[in-house]
Amino acid sequence: MKLYTLKVTDIRQETQDSVTILFKQPGLKRIKYIAGQYLSLIFRINGRRYVRPYSFSSAPGVDETLNITVKRVPAGIVSNHIFDKLKIEDVLEVIEPMGDFVLPANTQTSDKHIYLWGAGSGITPLISIAKDALYGNKATSITLAYGNRDYENIIFSTVIEDLNKRFAGIFFPYHFITKPFVDIDNPNVVQGRITEKEIRDLLNGSQGNLKNTIHFICGPVGLKESIKSTLNELGVENSNIFSEDFEVIRNPKDFEDIITQNVLIKRGGESKTVEVTFGKSILEAGLDALMELSYSCQTGNCLVCKARIIKGDVRMIGVEKLPELLESDECLLCSSFPVSDNVEISIEY
Ligand SMILES: Cc1cc2nc3c(=O)[nH]c(=O)nc-3n(C[C@H](O)[C@H](O)[C@H](O)COP(=O)(O)OP(=O)(O)OC[C@H]3O[C@@H](n4cnc5c(N)ncnc54)[C@H](O)[C@@H]3O)c2cc1C
Ligand code: FES
Incomplete structure (x- = not known):
């Protein structure tokens, strides 16, 4: 690193x-x-x-x-x-x-229609991908569906407008605004959320050739789930759908049998017993105890917080990607919670 x-x-x-x-x-x-x-x-x-x-x-x-x-x-x-x-x-x-929220490395994308679906600050990686694909001729068309609460607080509204003018006929941005409005002088503004109907309507822009589409989603969990499920229903394969989460929303049910426990964390010459209070990950407990632990995404994506379980039982919660890259006695501390009272962790990486 x-x-x-x-x-x-x-x-x-x-x-x-x-x-x-x-x-x-x-x-x-x-x-x-x-x-x-x-x-x-x-x-x-x-x-x-x-x-x-x-x-x-x-x-x-x-x-x-x-x-x-x-x-x-x-x-x-x-x-x-x-x-x-x-x-x-x-x-x-x-x-x-x-990060792997990028155009697929081994696929020719210049004959593809790229769809960017996002809301709020989720626009950041999408605008980067849009600029890269537009200036680099990496797609036939790019559709951006971007949801916000009000028109005044759209991040990059000027950049999007400039790209719209410069790449007319290739770039199709749509702003979905949930707060009722009157008199917005922009034909690309739609009142309401990005609903299933809107997703289907926008996909008609690819003339039914959904095999030739690639999708990037970055926004709240609800948006991701509804777009993914509509795309799947329409036959878009998961290999053509990429998503990025800015935070993990964990299911409280996964925590039902978890209680506050002490965990021994060993790193280099340092060894510390930390109290992992209910709901906190082992990583957070270690950081709270001022241990210098390596981490980055905190969403179970980057593997930087990988550690070995020496003793006891640990449960990983909310990790969607990459668990297959871990050995059976390894865990990601940002997503790990102790489920027995004798957990011992060693950080060797
Ligand atoms: C891969 C990745 C890319 C990211 N890119 C961006 C980006 O481009 N722009 C950006 O603004 N943020 C981005 N984030 C989120 C960012 O890393 C921080 O999590 C965010 O700024 C909150 O950090 P904090 O220290 O202010 O809040 P914390 O002190 O960590 O959290 C305070 C409270 O806010 C909640 N919270 C944490 N993150 C968010 C969030 N993103 N939205 C709403 N509530 C939250 C927590 O549950 C907690 O209750 C990204 C995250 C990931 C994993
Ligand atoms: S900090 Fe990225 S996987 Fe844990």
Whole structure:
């Protein structure tokens, strides 16, 4: 896992509660990334180390700077720190780009229709993919269905408008606005949510040739589920559907038999018994105990928090991808919860 330091060259207010941070590409060690990937920012706040992934909103080969766009989360530690404390010229430590929410590497996409489905801050990786595919001639057409509460708070509304003009006949953006409105002078605005009917209507744009479509979804769980199930009903294969989650919503039922337990965590020469209170992951408990544990996504995707279970029983909850890449005695600490009282974990990676 490579670490870099990046300097903030600009901070742009996108909407009331979202900002884009522009970083200068390092002169020598330039950072390579793929549209749709994310950068993990490292902060030290009140003596504790925090890592948070943010999808690139820039696209390689299109934007000079490395851009991320952050939405303020109520009571969120890092997003509020970025809003209230980060300044131009600040230098941040970051973890190399990661993530598989990208155009498939071994598939020719230039004859495909790409559909981008998103809501709110979920637009960030989608705009990166849109710019990359449009400027790089990587698709026949690109449809963007983007949901927001109101028209005034659409992130990247100007960028989307510019792409619409520049790539007329190839790029088809639609804004779905849930708050009732009157008099918006934009033919691409639709009143309401992205419903099953709207999904089906938009897919008619591919003239029924759904085999030639690729779909990227980034937004709340409900949106992802409804788009996926409609696409599946219409015969789109899962191999052509990609999704990115900014946070994991776990099912409370999975926690029914979990109670507060002590867990022994061994890392290098350090060894600490931490109390994993009900609902917290072993990773969170270790970080709260000020252990320097490696992590990034906290959604069970990046494998950075992989650890070996030496003793006891651990349950992984909410991990959708990659468990097959783990050995039977391995777990991802960000998604692991102790289910016995003698758990011992060793971090060797
Ligand atoms: C792969 C990936 C890419 C991401 N890309 C972006 C991005 O481009 N832009 C962006 O703004 N965020 C993005 N995120 C989310 C980001 O990493 C942080 O989780 C988010 O900024 C909240 O961090 P925090 O420290 O402010 O909140 P925390 O202090 O960690 O959490 C505070 C509370 O907010 C809830 N919460 C956590 N994350 C979210 C969220 N995303 N939305 C609503 N509530 C939340 C938590 O459940 C908790 O209750 C991404 C996450 C992942 C996994
Ligand atoms: S932090 Fe990414 S899988 Fe755990």
